[in-house]
Structure formats: C-alpha cells, structure tokens
Amino acid sequence: MAEKTWSLYEAKNRFSAVVEASMSGEAQWVTRRGERVSVVISAQEYERLTTIEKGSAPGFASLLLAMPQDDGEFERLALQPRDVEL
Numbered sequence: 001m002a003e004k005t006w007s008l009y010e011a012k013n014r015f016s017a018v019v020e021a022s023m024s025g026e027a028q029w030v031t032r033r034g035e036r037v038s039v040v041i042s043a044q045e046y047e048r049l050t051t052i053e054k055g056s057a058p059g060f061a062s063l064l065l066a067m068p069q070d071d072g073e074f075e076r077l078a079l080q081p082r083d084v085e086l
C-alpha cells in the first residue's frame with residue numbers, strides 16, 4: 001500500500017482529497033509538528049484489519065479453559081500499593 005503524508009493544516013483544508021486518496025487504497029498519514037499522529041485509510045481496509053484482529057484474538061471461553069484447574073499455589077509479586085490522595 002502506498003503512503004502519502006499531509007500536515008494537519010493541509011489535511012484539514014483538503015480533507016476531500018485525503019479521503020479520495022485513502023479510498024484508492026493509499027494510506028494517508030497526517031503529521032503535527034513533523035511527527036506522524038494519525039492515518040486515514042479506507043473503510044474497506046479498516047474492516048479487513050479489524051476482521052484479522054478479531055480472528056487472531058482468543059475467545060473468552062478459551063481464556064477461561066486455559067486457567068489452571070488444580071487450585072495450586074502460585075507465586076505472588078511483592079509489590080507495594082501506590083499512594084492515593086483522598
């Protein structure tokens with residue numbers, strides 16, 4: 001996928017062009033003060049990426065079944081609670 005970079009100012013002023021370019025399959029990076037802060041992609045690409053993410057994540061039932069079943073002891077970390085102001 002090809003990429004194009006827009007400054008935030010330019011992206012705001014030419015938002016239609018940013019969206020059109022993203023719809024053609026090109027990721028559109030947006031920068032603020034020279035640093036990449038956001039990317040605009042097509043809805044089709046977003047759906048593809050979220051489908052891949054959901055497919056690779058374990059389900060809740062799998063996580064529950066992976067829990068130890070023997071009621072055995074486990075090592076606890078010796079941590080101090082943080083200070084809280086009330």
